[in-house]
Amino acid sequence: MSIAEDAAPRKPGFRFERWAPLILLVGAFAIYVGIALGTDQAQYLTFDNLIAILGRSIALGITAIGQTFVILVASIDLSVASLISATAVLASVVMDGSPAMILPAILAALVLGAVVGLTNGLVVSGLKVNPLIATLGMSLIIQGCLSAFVSNFAGEVPAAFQVFAYGEIGPFPLALIFLLALAVLAWAVLRFTKFGSDIYAVGGNEEAARFAGIKTGRIVVLSHVICSVCAAIAGLYLASRLRSGAPWIGADGVYDLESIAVVVIGGTVLAGGRGGVWGTMAGMLIFSLIDSVFNIAGVDSFAKQVLRGIIIVAAVAFYAIRSKRIVA
Amino acid sequence: MTDRADPSGARERRRLPQINPVWVLLAALIAAIIFMNPGFVEPTGYMNFLKRAAPLAILAAGQVYVITSGGFDLSVGSLITLVVVGSSMLTNNDPAATYWVVPVMLGIGVGVGAINGLIVCFLRVPSLIATLGMMITLNGLAFLWSGGAPRGYLPDTFRFFGRELIRDVPLVRFIPVSVIVLVVVVGLFAWLMHRTNLGRQVHAIGDNPVAARLAGVAVNRVRITAFVLSGLSGAIAGILLGGFAGVSTDVGTGYELQAITAAVLGGAQLLGGRGSVPAAFGGALALTAIFTLLNFLGLPQPVRQVVQGLILIAAVALAMHRRKQTGT
Structure with a gap:
């Protein structure tokens, strides 16, 4: 593949790929402002409203941060949606309304996430199963097990835990600050640690990374664990937000495919090795801005779906079209 | 290959892996079904089985082209929905x-496939994202077209393909029309894949697109053809499904993943270079046989999901293991 790529040495200076997510974000924001002013609904431009827009996509953002890690190592995780449902149900069943059980419930959810991620990672790196198939299979298994046990809202989240979704620090929702902290943490890990640079190395060229002495299997497994733990956190957030766990919340939000779309719109390459967390955050903002634009403009919900599909493809095409590689 | 006077034992060992394991799996599953339900050996038993398997088998035959060429087609499930809803409208x-209406639907299938292929080839969007966007778009279109609540029936002339039987056939008493469609389509796809230049070129671009281009393959044209064939198979499957399932907006849900599963069970290699239409047909039959068997055992839907997930992972893990052993 690399024969066709990089035929000409890259010019220093402005690098389009790097700024594409930001350009898209600015474009989406401009459209949002334009539509709001154009339809005479300036009330949508207040600070509170912008915060509210962000608040709607926190679960997607948390999941997408995890997804960034697996996509960076050239893997993918389709099991996040069912894992979100599973952890939300598990947490709310363990809590069952009693504040004393909050800590055990959080631990149980995180452990479930870690175990699923560990299994995914081992199947992908140990058995060499294509990650798409491995995590798709895992998703079917989780969803099957889950719907064998629960078919409706299960358990109850005590008021003390609902703070996670509804609490506020000053004008900012607690969950938004949490998301920001998570993104900073992920950025720091990717930017400053050896593990972070190993991730880029493995994603860029696994063979070369192995010859350079990196334990590639371990990096892949660890990335999958991070992704699944992030999905578990998203599950906890949704349980707190809905005040109970339901076995369909993950599938309803299409968190598996949407988180992948967000990551890719944010400029992280599906083939691995290039991209980062801030692009993912930009992708999440673009997604929620688009949704708000549709809401303000009063687009019919089915037409909204059609436009959404087109926008995902168009956004990826926006920078992919410049690559000289043959894609499949 | 230098010494042709191999001891027969060594030759035997080399020939053994040439039987695709999917046929062994299928034989075992059919034996199990016959054991559970002796009526299966009657024409009513196996013809109904083939009839039920027909849409999936046709889809898998189309999907193999895209997978062998190195991509994915996630849009066929919602294409089925669009075809069924659109025909009823x-x-x-x-x-x-x-x-x-039937030619129009086949035209829609070809058109959707062509658009997928054009997006992948010229906008350079990875097929996972491109067909995902198409899936969302087509689902939205199906809703939009039917106004959310599909109404009416399909006339009997339309349901002819999915439902009618041709009676008084010697030897087997009757043949469902869908089985004839199945044999014709799979036969045609298999011929195209394994007996023509197109098939060889599909394998070539999946294995190494740069090498294929240097060898003079029109990579884009072949890739678009693969997507068109997949879209066409989706439209045919939709017409058959319209015959035996009712009109609803979720008839096609999940079929894209089942088609990929069937192709993978048949030994198709994800990300390209290896795939066989007859084996994918076998994979589709095996998958349907598994579902039939689980039905006989009285297992509920969730268990079916878990089993499908486990089989998916196990099949790919086994294939990778064999590949490592044979060193290819």
């Missing part, structure tokens, strides 16, 4: 309309 209970 277009025929509008008029039996005479079938004669032009």
